[in-house]
Amino acid sequence: MFPVVAFLTLACLVGFSSQGPGVLDEITMLEASNSSLLRYPTDFSRDIVPKGIHSHNDYWRDVPLLTALSLGVASVEADVWLVNETLHVGHEMAALTTERTLDSLYIQPLLSILAGQNPKTLFSVNQTSINGVFDTSPTTPLQLLVDMKTDGASTLPFVLSALQPLRELGYLTTCASNGVCTPGPLLAVGTGNTPLEGIQALSPRDLFFDASLTALNSTFDITLSPLASTDYQVAVGWNGIGNISEAQLSAVQRLVGDAHGLGIRARFWDTPGWPIHARNNVWKTLTENGADWLNADELNAAAAMF
Template identity: 65%
Template sequence: MKAVFSLLLAPILLAPQLAVGNPTVDQQIAFLHASNSSLLRYPTQFTQNIVPKSIHSHNDYWRNTPLLEALSLGVGSVEADVWLLNGTLFVGHELAALTPNRTLDLLYLQPLLAVLNSVNPKDEFTVNQTTPNGPFDTASSTPLQLLIDVKTDGVEALPFILHAFQPLREAGYLTTFANGTLTPSAVTVVGTGNSPLEQVKALEPRDYFFDAPLTQLTDPSLNTTWDPTLSPLASTDYEPAVGWSGIGEISEAQRANITRFVGDAHARGIKARFWDTPGWPIRAREAVWTELLSDGADWLNADDLQAAASF
């Protein structure tokens, strides 16, 4: 410990401008910053001091740099609305919002690969590390959840989507179910929207999962065993499932709906999400968020990430 402290103080004790008197801690900090000391840098500090939060970034494509803005706020789940057009996966809510450059690859996959490579250095310290770090420095075992909301035909789009994830797959960054074993990794990809259930069920190995219908987990007509190896997430539209606007008191029947659907998911080891929750008035939005969290919902669905992160 004494040797480490001496190492920290050595540069500042040698600095001419601080030679008179004993240096203060503030002076030491200032000197280290001014000298761009290597002591201030470490490989996983891209998200330094950012605490991951159980927030799902709904309508993520609205933001200029959706993935990076979400990470900067500790948002643990992001969503890309994907359109397969002429062999390219574009991102946007509707056709009029698409541009040639805003693709799944450029907005999400390339930045994500760069972030994960930066926090997973290959050196003498990590030679025996078997599980990749996720993007958050303060919780490296926490994966990022990436929802792919398929807007075009899901059967047609799925092979293109799976191919797009090949660089992340080759790097070992995708949570995977294979040979009866679920292996968590840095990113868990979940298909929603028009993602084709039967084709996802048939994947072996599977590193593209399915967003289960939260209100139908007990429905035998779907002929599906819902569990985390297929669906780590189950979601539903808040309004038809619950109906409370956030103004006035929630009824016992409305609260019972929330707890029943959440309970159905948790009994299967699946996390629950309600999307399209009220966004305004602010007091109504926050009342709904409070109720959902109190009733066990796992993801806080939000359009306003700043508000959700400070909630």
């Protein structure tokens, strides 16, 4: 009689001829076949979890908008310059090109992404809500900051016009004159030279105002300013090295508290970027004390904080 131990040893060495492919083999074969079983309509951002990160100067990324979305960044910023009745995107005039516009870098890609996240199929016939860009959290809006670099009064009408394709499809968060707001997959906020009076005059309003975090008062609420921002170096000043002083920490807590008391989200820009441990100390302190948006140039490093 053939020893059982010997049989098992031989089987391990040569394998059973009837044994099918293992799970890793199955995965490899399915992926290689591009099987429809592995795809679904809204998988553009599958497994990406949105994070409270603002992509400062987002247009500087190798691939604007998409790089931020790939890391779960839920707020992006575009600097716009009105030149020859077109909104060009760039940090300064010398960096502008005819191809890089608000429409080409942000509006058209967002239209394509949101169309993909809201497919017209037999399964979505009765769907009344609109999905956002993040498949894992379809009700989380993407914040689009439009930083007007040219004169605000003359630039504002062109920004409103640029948003029209998104407006027509109901993609923009909108507040009516009675204060009732309808959330959308996008939250458009004007900053930089955006004129407060021009935003106040909008009714209904689907472009909002980035208020000053250090000058909030009863004028501001989420129907006008869902976001308030300030220069970190001026408002707080701690460089991230050593311990933050009681006065500096109190300033962070007071400013965040003022914003939250009005239902407004808080953002500190111009935070230290170097050395890295100091940058991370500042980011950690801000998030631990309620700052809603981590203003970041290094998106990978910011995403690692979450």
